[in-house]
Amino acid sequence: xxxxxxxxxxxxxxxxxxxxxxxxxxxxxxxxxxxxxxxxxxxxxxxxxxxxxxxxxxxxxxxxxxxxxxxxxxxxxxxxxxxxxxxxxxxxxxxxxxxxxxxxxxxxxxxxxxxxxxxxxxxxxxxxxxxxxxxxxxxxxxxxxxxxxxxxxxxxxxxxxxxxxxxxxxxxxxxxxxxxxxxxxxxxxxxxxxxxxxxxxxxxxxxxxxxxxxxxxxxxxxxxxxxxxxxxxx
Numbered sequence: 582x583x584x585x586x587x588x589x590x591x592x593x594x595x596x597x598x599x600x601x602x603x604x605x606x607x608x609x610x611x612x613x614x615x616x617x618x619x620x621x622x623x624x625x626x627x628x629x630x631x632x633x634x635x636x637x638x639x640x641x642x643x644x645x646x647x648x649x650x651x652x653x654x655x656x657x658x659x660x661x662x663x664x665x666x667x668x669x670x671x672x673x674x675x676x677x678x679x680x681x682x683x684x685x686x687x688x689x690x691x692x693x694x695x696x697x698x699x700x701x702x703x704x705x706x707x708x709x710x711x712x713x714x715x716x717x718x719x720x721x722x723x724x725x726x727x728x729x730x731x732x733x734x735x736x737x738x739x740x741x742x743x744x745x746x747x748x749x750x751x752x753x754x755x756x757x758x759x760x761x762x763x764x765x766x767x768x769x770x771x772x773x774x775x776x777x778x779x780x781x782x783x784x785x786x787x788x789x790x791x792x793x794x795x796x797x798x799x800x801x802x803x804x805x806x807x808x809x810x811x812x813x814x815x
Contacts, residue, residue: 587697589690602757606712609758613718619726619744621735624710628717638706638742641699645737651692658685703743711751719760721751724767 584593610628618625625634660667663679681689714721728745731738752762765772774782779795791800 585697586693588694589687605758607716609715610718611759612720614720614722615714615718617714617721617723619723619748621731621738621744622742626714626717631717635710637744637747638703638710640706641703641741643699643737643741644695648692648695651688651695654688655685655692658682658688699741703741703746707743707747707750710747711754714751715754715758715760719755719758721755721760721762722765723748723762724765724770724772726767 582593583596584591586592613629616625616627620637622637623634624637626632659679659681660671662682662685663677666674666677666679668674726744726748728739731744748762755762771782773792774784776783776792776795778798781795785792793800
């Protein structure tokens with residue numbers, strides 16, 4: 582038995598758990614290798630027979646104006662009903678506890694419902710993309726990422742799409758399908774510098790997001806130029 586808060590009300594659910602591996606609902610390609618390049622807003626997927634650049638969680642749309650309005654309303658209500666908790670310059674007095682008013686509680690419930698819906702859609706979008714990737718192969722190769730750096734540089738995008746959560750879900754699904762997710766070392770492979778048609782490493786500025794292949798055969802996203810020694814699907 583478990584409960585969740587939906588629209589401010591506690592609702593109870595029965596969760597059934599069974600031992601063993603759940604039957605696969607989607608077609609999976611066993612033994613095939615897939616290369617990934619995860620960015621703050623896009624994901625590049627490269628398989629043996631296909632390559633695509635998809636928008637990351639395009640169905641998750643954060644209502645920034647609405648959430649900001651709710652946050653400001655909560656702050657005004659807190660300050661109006663608990664003036665003893667704030668200093669003369671408006672900062673919070675350390676160690677103080679405030680008593681939430683009915684209005685504050687109602688606004689907080691509305692704000693929590695907005696975030697709950699976003700979290701549910703984000704989880705669904707993660708699962709859908711993971712299933713699409715596993716349809717190309719269950720051995721997935723992706724460079725190691727610093728999600729803390731992602732949060733510092735692309736805070737809003739990470740908040741909406743949660744790339745770290747997606748990678749962990751993809752890792753669990755790949756292992757459940759008999760495969761694995763292999764972390765490629767970013768610094769040693771220098772994937773953004775490598776041209777696999779010429780075997781030459783060329784430094785690029787961070788603003789240069791696309792790489793023109795040395796033999797003139799095409800253009801690829803810079804992170805997907807993976808050296809042959811990593812046995813990537815390129």
